[in-house]
Amino acid sequence: MHPDExxxxxxxxILAVDDEPANLSLLIRWLEDRGHTVVVALDxxxxxxxxxxxxxxxxxxxxxxxxxxxxxxCRRLKADPRQRDVPVxxxxxLTNTRDKLAGFDAGAVDYVTKPLxxxxxxxxxxxxxxxxxxxxQLVLRNARLSEEIAVREQAQAALERSNKELEQLAIExxxxxxxxxxxxxxxxxxxxxxQMLYEREEMLRLLAHEVRQPLNNASAALEMASSAIAxxxxxxxxxxxxxxxxxxxxxxxxxxxxxxxxxxATMLTSGNTEAICDTELDTFIQLVVHDLTPxxxxxxxxxxxxxNRTVQLQPVLMRLALCNLxxxxxxxxxxxxxxxxxVAETEEPLALTFEVxxxxxxxxxxxxxxxxxxxxxxxxxxxxxxxxxxMYIVRRVIDLHxxxxxxxxxxxxxxxxxxxxxxxxxx
Amino acid sequence: xxxxTLAVVDDDREYTEYLTQYLQQHGVAVSAFHDSDDFLLAAGxxxxxxxxxxxxxxxxxxxxxxxxxxxxxPAGIVVVSGRVAPDxxxxxxxxxxxxxxxxxxxxxQVMLAIEAVQRxxxxxxxxxxxxxxxxxxxxxxxxxxxxxxxxETDLTLVECFVSAEGSTVTxxxxxxxxxxxxxxxxxxxxxxxxYRLRRRIERATPATVPLHSxxxxxxxxxxxxxxx
Numbered sequence: 001m002h003p004d005e006x007x008x009x010x011x012x013x014i015l016a017v018d019d020e021p022a023n024l025s026l027l028i029r030w031l032e033d034r035g036h037t038v039v040v041a042l043d044x045x046x047x048x049x050x051x052x053x054x055x056x057x058x059x060x061x062x063x064x065x066x067x068x069x070x071x072x073x074c075r076r077l078k079a080d081p082r083q084r085d086v087p088v089x090x091x092x093x094l095t096n097t098r099d100k101l102a103g104f105d106a107g108a109v110d111y112v113t114k115p116l117x118x119x120x121x122x123x124x125x126x127x128x129x130x131x132x133x134x135x136x137q138l139v140l141r142n143a144r145l146s147e148e149i150a151v152r153e154q155a156q157a158a159l160e161r162s163n164k165e166l167e168q169l170a171i172e173x174x175x176x177x178x179x180x181x182x183x184x185x186x187x188x189x190x191x192x193x194x195q196m197l198y199e200r201e202e203m204l205r206l207l208a209h210e211v212r213q214p215l216n217n218a219s220a221a222l223e224m225a226s227s228a229i230a231x232x233x234x235x236x237x238x239x240x241x242x243x244x245x246x247x248x249x250x251x252x253x254x255x256x257x258x259x260x261x262x263x264x265a266t267m268l269t270s271g272n273t274e275a276i277c278d279t280e281l282d283t284f285i286q287l288v289v290h291d292l293t294p295x296x297x298x299x300x301x302x303x304x305x306x307x308n309r310t311v312q313l314q315p316v317l318m319r320l321a322l323c324n325l326x327x328x329x330x331x332x333x334x335x336x337x338x339x340x341x342x343v344a345e346t347e348e349p350l351a352l353t354f355e356v357x358x359x360x361x362x363x364x365x366x367x368x369x370x371x372x373x374x375x376x377x378x379x380x381x382x383x384x385x386x387x388x389x390x391m392y393i394v395r396r397v398i399d400l401h402x403x404x405x406x407x408x409x410x411x412x413x414x415x416x417x418x419x420x421x422x423x424x425x426x427x
Numbered sequence: 428x429x430x431x432t433l434a435v436v437d438d439d440r441e442y443t444e445y446l447t448q449y450l451q452q453h454g455v456a457v458s459a460f461h462d463s464d465d466f467l468l469a470a471g472x473x474x475x476x477x478x479x480x481x482x483x484x485x486x487x488x489x490x491x492x493x494x495x496x497x498x499x500x501p502a503g504i505v506v507v508s509g510r511v512a513p514d515x516x517x518x519x520x521x522x523x524x525x526x527x528x529x530x531x532x533x534x535x536q537v538m539l540a541i542e543a544v545q546r547x548x549x550x551x552x553x554x555x556x557x558x559x560x561x562x563x564x565x566x567x568x569x570x571x572x573x574x575x576x577x578x579e580t581d582l583t584l585v586e587c588f589v590s591a592e593g594s595t596v597t598x599x600x601x602x603x604x605x606x607x608x609x610x611x612x613x614x615x616x617x618x619x620x621x622y623r624l625r626r627r628i629e630r631a632t633p634a635t636v637p638l639h640s641x642x643x644x645x646x647x648x649x650x651x652x653x654x655x
Contacts, residue, residue, distance in 0.1 A: 213509055216531035217441040255531055275517055278640055283543035287528070290536045307630040312622070316516060316529045350619050424622030425615065426598070427642045 012129060013037045015056035017047040017073070018091065019065045023116065027060065030118045031125070044068025048076055051083055058129055060112075060121075063092040063103065071106045078107035085136075087128045091116065204262055212262075215255050222248040223294065245295075252293050256327060260389040263320050276401065276427050281311045281352075284319065285343060291323040296330045299337070305344040311352050312423050313401060321397035324390035325356045325417055333360030333414060350424040351403070359414040368407055394419075428546045429538075430477035430503060435459045436466045436492065437481035437507070446479070449534040450541075463487040473499040477541060480524075482508035482515065490522045497523025503544040507537055550635045557651045558637075560585050570650075573632035580605065580620045581627065588648035597645040621646055 014036050016027045021042070028038045039054040041047040043065050051059065059077065063070035070090060077083045090103040093114040103111055109128055112121050226244040285304075289297060322341075329339045342355040363371060372395035398405050403421040410416050433450060437443050438461045447457045458475070460466035464486030478496055482489030493504055506519050509530035519527050525544040528536065556570035565582055567575040577585060583604050587596045601617050602609035621638065628636045637650035 212531045213439055213442055216533070217439075217445065220445055220533065259531070275642060277520070277642075280543055280547075283526075283539060286539045287536050290533050290539065308626055309629045310625060310636065316527070319529075350622060424619030426612075426618045427640050 012058075013039060013054055013056045014058050014060060014125065015039045015041065015047065015050055015054060016060045017041045017044070017050075017065070017070070018060075018062040019043055020062075023062070023091070023114075026116060026118075027121070030122060034122055034126070036125075044070065044073035044076075047073050051077060051086070055082075056086060057132065058125060059086055059088045060125070061088055061090055061108070063090050063099065071102055074103070074106040074108055085132075087132045089124060089128060212255060212258050215251055215258070219248050219251040219255065222251065249293065249295075256323075257389070259320060260324065260393050263317065263393055276312050276314050276425065278310050278427075279313055279315050281306070281309055281343070284311070284313075284315060285341075288319050288322045288326070291319065292326060292330070296327070299330060299335075299339055300326065301338055301340045303340060303342045305342060306352070308345060308352070311421075312425055312427065313352070313421055314397070317397045317400065318421075321394045322354060322419075324394050325354070325419070328390055329356045329358040329360070329415075329417070333358040337414075345423070346420065349420075349422060351420045351422050353421075354419045356417045356419075357410055357414065359410065362409060362413060363407055363415045371407065372405070428542055428549060429453060429455050430475075430541065430545050432456045432475045433458075433477040433479065433541070434466065434472070434475040435479045436461075436463055436484065436489075437479070438462065438483075438485055439481070446534050446537055450538065453538065461485075463489070463492050466492070467495070473502075475502060477503040477505075477545065479505050479507055479537060479541065482506060482519070490518055493519065493522040493524050501548065503541065503548050505537065505540045505544055507532055507540075547635055551637070557653055558648075560589055560652060560654045562654055567628065569628065569632040569634050571632055571634055573634070575628050575631045577627070578623075581624045584620060584624055585652075586654075588646075589652055589654045591648070593647070593649060593651070595641050595645045595647040599645075601645065 012035070014031055016024055016031075016038055017040070018024050018027075019042055024040045024042075028040065031038050039050055039056060041050045045068050047059070047061065048068075050056075061070045061074060065073075068076075070092075074088050074090075077086070077088060087109045088107060090100075090108045090111040091114055092099060092103070092111055100111055109131075110124050112124055222244050226241045226248065229241050229244070281304075285302060289300060289302065292300065326339065326341065333339060337359040339359075340355070340357040342353075342357065344353045344355070345351065346353060372391045395405060398419055398421070401421045402425075403419060405420075406418045408416040408418065429450075431454075433455050435443050435446055435457060437446075437459075440461060443459045443461065447459050450457045455477075458469075460469065463484040466472055467487060473496065478493075480489055480492055480496075484492070487495075489506070489508065493506065496502060496504055504524045506524045506527045507530060508515070508519075508527070516527050525547070526540050528540050558570060559568040560566075561568060565577050567577055567581075567585060569575065584601065587601055587604055598617060599609040602614070605617060605620065607614050607616050621640070625636050625638050628634075628638075637648055639647045639649055641647060
């Protein structure tokens with residue numbers, strides 16, 4: 001390490017204090033010859049004020065001076081933080097040890113004896129100057145070292161911080177990459193799923209369009225054939241219409257099942273269904289009634305207990321739901337019995353009600369809690385085909401209308417299913 | 428009540444044949460088209476009194492076809508389609524159809540729909556007469572002379588429709604006039620009030636109530652309504 005430039009300065013200032021000007025002129029000559037700057041003072045008080053302004057690098061101090069003696073001057077200097085580190089060398093004629101010790105006690109680093117000897121004075125002064133310089137260098141280096149250490153520590157801390165931050169960033173990036181990978185995977189899965197759903201819905205739409213109406217047409221053809229045969233009026237032991245009627249019933253059943261499957265798969269699962277709209281009640285009921293086979297229609301009695309002509313419902317879905325209720329009631333009651341559909345209204349809450357009343361065997365209590373679940377079928381269901389979707393769709397459609405459905409026993413036999421659809425609702 | 432002339436536009440030949448036969452038996456002159464382009468090119472395509480239209484058609488799409496027919500005049504339009512997408516219903520009605528039936532349907536059901544729409548059209552045609560609001564006796568007088576007593580709420584609603592002169596009154600305006608907070612969507616008072624007003628009128632007169640609900644906007648009284 002290079003010595004501090006300030007310490008190399010040849011401008012070394014020495015304060016010489018003595019009440020004998022002859023001594024002072026000797027010192028000036030010797031020291032200036034050595035390249036030092038000499039500042040002088042004739043007593044202690046003067047020395048103190050000179051020291052303050054000249055900022056000497058070393059002080060030569062006579063012990064015995066008038067006013068403030070050397071020892072006291074030295075103590076005062078050592079009490080001043082600005083002068084404390086400046087080495088003080090006493091000049092004394094005394095040779096006894098006690099005075100020398102008193103000098104050291106007051107804070108001096110050394111002494112020279114009078115009469116002054118040039119070589120001794122110069123040697124001692126320069127030794128202490130060197131010591132002082134070295135000490136100051138040491139202090140400065142220490143300071144610089146601790147500064148460097150502090151800087152290094154700071155740098156180290158900063159480095160550690162940024163390492164930690166980097167580490168954190170790396171973790172975050174890894175997490176993000178992982179999440180992105182996962183979400184990309186999920187997105188792909190979702191897209192695939194959407195595509196599959198879309199394809200499935202397309203299939204169902206195709207089914208709807210390509211299969212249902214032709215089946216319906218076939219049923220109509222059978223119906224016409226059957227009436228034509230009846231009209232031709234051929235007497236015979238067996239009714240030739242029987243197989244035709246049977247075929248027609250089978251077709252109607254297939255159509256009904258398809259309708260329900262389609263509704264369950266598309267309209268009820270897609271989340272957005274048709275809107276509730278103002279619907280002509282009479283036409284709506286007539287449409288529902290004509291969803292039934294002519295045989296079933298003959299067994300149905302519609303009673304209206306409302307003066308309302310316009311009601312609020314989702315016509316396509318409600319048509320399906322009400323038809324399911326009627327088909328069910330007709331299927332689970334004796335062939336000769338009548339099923340009644342009572343249309344009414346309530347004021348509190350404002351609602352339209354449909355009651356489907358049959359005289360069948362009734363709905364067993366154990367079946368009631370699950371009646372409206374997917375796949376629930378009646379006790380004698382083996383005699384009737386069906387996927388058990390009908391009642392499930394009824395419940396879903398009524399839920400969509402925020403309506404209610406209740407099952408009651410009919411007297412003396414059969415059941416009453418009561419559906420209530422809120423009216424006076426915003427659309 | 429059936430129209431005298433009717434066009435069926437549907438590519439299901441079997442169904443079209445039954446429907447044509449059935450309607451003709453009931454005295455309707457039916458023309459069947461299996462392709463909407465054929466229909467549009469036919470002479471007098473827009474002169475029919477009534478239209479029964481499928482949605483999935485070769486040629487112009489069913490919804491566009493409805494829009495075209497509707498622009499030419501007030502003929503009845505019934506849509507009979509197997510298309511089951513949930514928004515079909517609304518888009519069809521928006522295009523101008525009077526009723527939507529989902530296939531499968533029996534021919535009787537199509538005729539029921541035709542009759543209902545035709546009845547509505549004929550009614551509203553003969554109902555160019557005026558509905559009158561008698562402030563003094565707090566009554567609404569139907570074009571056929573039937574008197575309908577109005578409740579306090581009804582009076583407020585009718586006053587709104589009188590000053591709207593046939594244009595739509597928004598939900599917000601109606602709510603404010605009824606002293607309700609329009610921001611409170613759970614408040615059903617307005618819709619219930621409209622329902623009761625309609626019911627009151629329907630019970631008093633067989634006339635078609637020209638009170639229309641405009642989804643998410645408001646209500647319109649489409650007839651002439653004068654305060655006396």
